[in-house]
Amino acid sequence: MxxxxxxxxxxxxxxxxxxxxxxxxxxxxxxxxxxxxxxxxxxxxxxxxxxxxxxxxxxxxxxxxxxxxxxxxxxxxxxxxxxxxxxxxxxxxxxxxxxxxxxxxxxxxxxxxxxxxxxxxxxxxxxxxxxxxxxxxxxxxxxxxxxxxxxxxxxxxxxxxxxxxxxxxxxxxxxxxxxxxxxxxxxxxxxxxxxxxxxxxxxxxxxxxxxxxxxxxxxxxxxxxIQFHPTMLAKDGMAYGLVSEAVRGEGAKLITGTGQRLMDDVHELKELAPRDIVAREIHRALERNEQLFLDITSIQDFETHFPTITSLCKSSSVDLVKGLIPIAPGAHFIxxxxxxxxxxxxxxxxxxxxxxxxxxxxxxxxxxxxxxxxxxxxxxxxxxxxxxSKLDRPLFKKAIKVQKHRLNFELPTIEEIQHMMMTNVGIIRSQESLEKAVDWFSRYKDIVDHNHLLELKIEEKIICNMLTIGYLIATSALLRTESRGGHYRSDYPVTKPDQWYKKQIIRSLNRTEIKRADQECEQRKEGIVS
Incomplete structure (x- = not known):
């Protein structure tokens, strides 16, 4: 080698x-x-x-x-x-x-x-x-x-x-x-x-x-x-790319196909609520077979401010003159x-x-x-x-003498893994859906634990890695019996930190730290620090 x-x-x-x-x-x-x-x-x-x-x-x-x-x-x-x-x-x-x-x-x-x-x-x-x-x-x-x-x-x-x-x-x-x-x-x-x-x-x-x-x-x-970004440009069941949250930050509104504001009665921050809240609301609307759009008509000089998104819209035949970008949530960040x-x-x-x-x-x-x-x-x-800061120790190379075995059964396709994850470990989860996912991934548990002993093509190794992480995500989601942030279970209410815990967070910033932060802010205003 x-x-x-x-x-x-x-x-x-x-x-x-x-x-x-x-x-x-x-x-x-x-x-x-x-x-x-x-x-x-x-x-x-x-x-x-x-x-x-x-x-x-x-x-x-x-x-x-x-x-x-x-x-x-x-x-x-x-x-x-x-x-x-x-x-x-x-x-x-x-x-x-x-x-x-x-x-x-x-x-x-x-x-x-x-x-x-x-x-x-x-x-x-x-x-x-x-x-x-x-x-x-x-x-x-x-x-x-x-x-x-x-x-x-x-x-x-x-x-x-x-x-x-x-x-x-x-x-x-x-x-x-x-x-x-x-x-x-x-x-x-x-x-x-x-x-x-x-x-x-x-x-x-x-x-x-x-x-x-x-x-x-x-x-x-x-x-x-797992964070699902609320606004992927999605059209005819196809995803074409991300529409940055900065677009909502500049005033774009989420509306249905009938022109109704989606977030008005959902959260006080409306379109600028935390991403998990916005993504779930869009997901629910799409499950009701509603069309969802970002209304960008209030943003002046959109093409100048958002050249990447403008190019994305043009390549996917979205007419920016109408000011409506079709959207759906997509997996974004873990x-x-x-x-x-x-x-x-x-x-x-x-x-x-x-x-x-x-x-x-x-x-x-x-x-x-x-x-x-x-x-x-x-x-x-x-x-x-x-x-x-570390002193490098002598590196002792290890001879790699692992006996590799041939893969003796068929792996699932990437599309099958993606369907299992989105359907059962997606934006909204439940015990039933997560157990179904864990059971499906468990069929490949031997692959998850021992694929380093197999002779695999690069494409097969990628699928083995996806099976490994899919199994770990599904089991982790099943074990967390609460709804918090990017993990939302329909069978458990959203966990709201009690006042005691919030106070503990606040106390973790002691008065000296807060005073120093405020002083730095005042100094910046006066031009003392850059």
Whole structure:
């Protein structure tokens, strides 16, 4: 088998992986391995911006409260504080790296409004193409100093006899296999969106990193919490792409085919209610066979502000003159993932996870809009700093002598997995539907546990990974007997945190911290700090 060796191997070329590569590359030999093109990732497709308390009237404590309220009070508090406190610092870092954030006519950041945020704090670059701008900026820098290997899929992690991760086995599209050894291996493989038939995710994102981590013995958690974006452009049963929440932030309304407002009597924030609430209401309306549209007639210069969405509408023959975009919910983001500490370390030594594949605890049960790109850069920095603080121990390569067996039965198709997930582990779930899903996935439990012992083609390995994560999501959802955030069960009421718990959250921000945050806000207003 062909072998490579580096100080750091990063699996995935989205924002989180590239940010780690940028920070480590001046000091370490870094290889980035990606399953498809280096420009294929959820980050590249992100229309929404990046949330941070950079405005003179904003502060991190307000951002913290918005985050934990949207998260159903399920967030890990200390790590969430780190996210919102370090956000403005990492925004400055991106500016230093060359990211051109959009400005208004006064030269200030053109901050957008999105659901569940108490104020405008969303930065954009290139209008509704923020993710593309961030990724292209980092790629331009990273390509000069890092080896990026495209069209090569990570198959399984390599562990030594002491349980340390010492690299990853990969296979390219020509069927050639490689052993990649490293002192530190970083998963940056994204989420699980392709487990569902309608999704905002790139076609390469189907849970590979989480499945590999599971097989290596890493701990995973909160997989039942899956966020469905309320507004995918959907027409004639086909999904064409995401319509950013920023469109609703600028005044677009959700209406039925008869022109009735959908959210008027549902939530006080109407279209800007938390995503899980909006997605469920749209789902219910579609089940009643109603047509749903985003009415954009109130937005001036729509084509200028939202060029990506404009192009999407034109390519799917949606007439923007009418001002109505047909929509349906789609799988968007998973709040759970591979458990990490606040520095990205998983429960497997020398294995790190960053970005959507990781569970840092900052999103709780439902991610606040535009906190995902923020998480990527903040914890990429934490991972890089943590690795730089460690002394690299000698790397003892392990000979790979696993007897592979042929697959002796037929696997389900990707479409069958997607149908099972959407029908039974979708936006609204129940004990009956979840038991049906668990029973179906259990037929393949031997594949879930032992597919690393099988001789599989890349297409078969992808299906095995999807079976693994589908099984884990379904069992996790069955075990959580409550409705909270992105996990909604029709047989259990929505869990509302009692007043005692809310007070505990508030007390976690002690008076000194709040006073300091308010002082920083006042200083920004006076121009004392940038």
């Amino acid at each position: 062909n072998c490579r060796q580096a100080d750091i191997i990063i699996i995935g070329s989205g924002l989180a992986g590239l940010m780690v590569a940028e920070m480590l590359s001046p000091h370490k030999n870094v290889i980035v391995i990606t399953k498809s093109s280096m420009k294929h990732s959820n980050s590249m497709m992100a229309q929404g911006g990046i949330a941070a308390a950079v405005d003179r009237d904003d502060n991190w404590s307000d951002h913290f409260f918005d985050t934990v309220v949207a998260g159903g009070f399920h967030n890990v508090e200390e790590v969430t504080k780190k996210l919102v406190k370090k956000g403005p610092i990492l925004i400055d870092k991106l500016i230093e790296l060359g990211v051109p954030f959009d400005k208004n006519e006064h030269g200030d950041f053109a901050l957008g409004q999105e659901g569940a945020h108490g104020r405008r704090r969303i930065l954009h670059s290139g209008g509704d193409a923020t993710g593309k701008a961030l990724v292209e900026c980092l790629l331009k820098r990273v390509l000069k100093k890092v080896s990026i290997i495209e069209y090569e899929m990570a198959i399984d992690l390599i562990l030594d006899d002491n349980g340390n991760c010492i690299g990853v086995n990969t296979r390219n599209t020509e069927g050639i296999s490689f052993c990649n050894y490293a002192n530190h291996t970083i998963l940056a493989t994204g989420g699980v969106g392709q487990l569902y038939p309608i999704t905002s995710n790139d076609e390469s994102v189907n849970g590979d990193g989480m499945a590999m981590a599971y097989r290596s013995g890493a701990e995973l958690t909160d997989l039942e919490f 709040m759970g993932g591979v458990c990490t500490d606040q520095y990205g370390q998983t429960t497997v030594p020398r294995l790190y996870a960053v970005g959507e594949v990781a569970h840092t605890g900052v999103h709780g049960a439902n991610r606040l809009a535009s906190n995902s790109l923020l998480e990527a850069i903040v914890f990429a920095n934490e991972v890089a700093q943590n690795i730089m």
